[in-house]
Amino acid sequence: MAAAAEGGGKELNEIKSQFRTREGAYKLLSLSEYSRPNRVPLSATQGTNPVRVSMVNVRDQSGSGDRICFNVGRELYLYLYRGPRKAADLSKPIDKRIYKGTQPTCHDFNQFTATPDSVSLVVGFSAGQVQYLDPIKKETSKLFNEERFIDKTKVTCLKWMPESESLFLVAHTSGNLYLYNVEHPCGTTAPHYQPLKQGPGFAVYTCKSKSSRNPLLKWSVGEGALHEFAFAPDGKHVACASQDGSLRVFHFDSMELYGAMKSYFGGLLCVCWSPDGRYIVTGGEDDLVTVWSFWDCRVIARGHGHKSWVSVVAFDPYTSSVDDGEQPEFSGSDEDFQEHAPLGRNRTSSTLSRLSKHNSTDGRATNVTYRFGSVGQDTQFCLWDLTEDILFPHQPLSRARTHTNMVNTTVPSSVSCGSRTGGLALEANMANSIPHSLSRSNSLPHPAVTNANSKAHSTDGGVPFSISKFATLTLHDRKDKSAEKDHKRNHSISHVISKSNDKLNLVTRNKLDTAKTLGTTLCPRMDEVPLLEPLVCKKIAHERLTVLIFLEDCIVTACQEGFICTWARPGKVGLLSAQNQANSPSGTVCKLELIVGSPASCMELQLFSPDDKFIGLLDQDDALLGSYPVDDRCRIHVIDQSGVNIGEFEDVSKVIKYEMSNEAYDKRTDSMRLFLKRSKLGLYNEEQKAKNQIELERRVQEEKALADAILVGARCEVVISGQPSKRGTVMYVGQTDFKPGYWIGLKYDEPLGKHDGSVNGKRYFQCQFKYGAFVKPQSVTVGDYPEEDYGLNDEM
16 A cells, blocks of 8 residues: 555656647647756746746747747846747847846736837836836836835736836735836936825825826735736726735726625735636635636636645636627727617626526527636646536526625625726627737737737727826816716615725725635635636646746746746647758658668657656657657667568677787788888877877976966856856866866856766765866966846846
């Protein structure tokens, strides 16, 4: 029994390189892995900020329009992303930056303005600064909150405002959100704020200044850190996940709280929207994923599959499908749509109406499947299917009505849903394409659009977040506008309860008590909502996972070691270009034919792991070799199916050959050995051998003199021909076993070495892996060489 348990545990902890769903097999492509160029994993001493990935498609003519940006420790890289079709080329980054004193924590591309020649990137840092730059042009760079007057805490999340060329939103661990404009400067003193709007669990302030300066707005949301926020597909609503365990959904333009949810316990760390904007998924410190209905403002399901905190959740828009019949079509302004809102509400707004449509006898069955994924600190990758049996539970209609009324009467006023008209507009437009400007790092991968299309769209639809509104906005104007719209929702039960509890809101606006919310729609008990089981739950990394992005032909994940992995979707592995044929199994077979002598058409290739375990057959000639779980020290075993007696001539004693003894060879008068002796060349030139020995001894004495002048612990600079200069500390001086002469053992300031101080099993000194190296004394200059400070804006 103990042996069986031990074996099961080993299998459970095995890193998976493929998994299978109903669509087929997803495979890890080892050749499409991105990391630092030296592929050295990030250690805990080099930084604890999570590795993040941002992607943008610039639609260049070559067809390789994807760009990928990721941070590892204090380094920031930008590469051309080749996807599952081509191997990653880490030797040619588009841009690389190393920061000193602070580390990048998050970043985001402006999908709305991206072109092949220019992309706008904002980067947040651990000390609170925000950098705006163009990593392609490398000439545009601005630093916001440089003196940390605005906020001194770490930036946790930042995103460009939907369909905006200059506005972006930044969240900090202080729980504050700041709206920036890249065209405006930051002040030289701490900003002064004046209240603009207050509500349950949040407050909005505007910057009090005579001239335009950043930040334009300040949002204080909940208590504790604000870990992540995400914009809805409609670009009007934003969902915030906070350390106080609350999910808050706002209508950003009107600054109104639409709805809220409470975690089962602990803080919420991540949030995402479904592609149609109907559902929000969150995850956090309760090890659960929670599905919240945007329409019903309630939790509809929880998922349990992780054994630790959930760090990222994301919907897969390419496998999610919603077929809910024909949607009402509207073409006009928002006001025109609001006049038709009751019609849309009666058709599809509530769960009961959708349930009645689902059970109708008109022969059209609703088909709903949402696919979303999650990764966590337990190194597990989970896929979840949200199906119609969860969305539309089959329960008696009378019971459903009773349950709904009972829940509504227990809802605190802080969770009453806001403007339903915004939700109706979202529902009616769900069939339309999702705005291009939403970030691809927020699980919604959408290509960028051209500037021409951008301007046309802005002109027709209007920019939803207009900065002109903030310049003239007053509390009086907001009250008048809300009063004009108040009659449109006077009939709702949630509105009546909300008005009766306004005073209670003011008292409890800052904190939601978990004990009081448990058992309500804010936080249902575990047995009150369906509990999902993961469709897939696999361990795919050694360190905690920090990234999950769904693309059309692959899935992108990343772990804290700094490795960004590409998982090819089913059927997307075999799409090869001509230059990649050499990396396919068929190209490998052609090379092996020259080695083993068997015809390529008669080979069967078997792949074995480094510990000699059978992995599988390499039987797809049109697939990339990297599409198989091939790693360093793997073995390819060739089986010849031609019937030839392989190994017939491996025993050379059985091979008929001509042999000659050394004595007979010395007697020959036409041999090479005799020619060298007569000409006194090579080993037979005694005079030259003596000169070489004298020169070697002289060189050793020079090396010894130089080595004696170098002390262990001294700072130095190393200059080797053809290589950039490096700085480090002397760790060893003397002779070694691996090569003759005197050597200097160094610990570099950067991971530019080859080992950790040991060579061929013998340890000479101790340092981190890839920081150690041995060089000749002639290449070392001892002196006052402090560690290089690259500065916040320096590039390498």
